[in-house]
Amino acid sequence: MHMSHPVEAGWRVVEVWRSREDAARFLAAHIAPNLRDGIRPKLSFQPLHGFF
DSSP states (O other): OEEEEEETTEEEEEEOOSOHHHHHHHIIIIIGGGSOTTOOOOOOOOOOOOOO
16 A cells, blocks of 8 residues: 655655565565655654554
8 A cells, every 4th residue: 555645845755565574575676766865764663553
């Protein structure tokens, strides 16, 4: 699942993954190679406690 919204410093993107490793692989393979020079997302991981 993927959500995003504007914040003062740019955009906040929230994604739900089965594992941290799956997210890291996707980021490394598909997102990081396409970012402009100098742009690095600030990553944080939180466990999902409920989803319906």
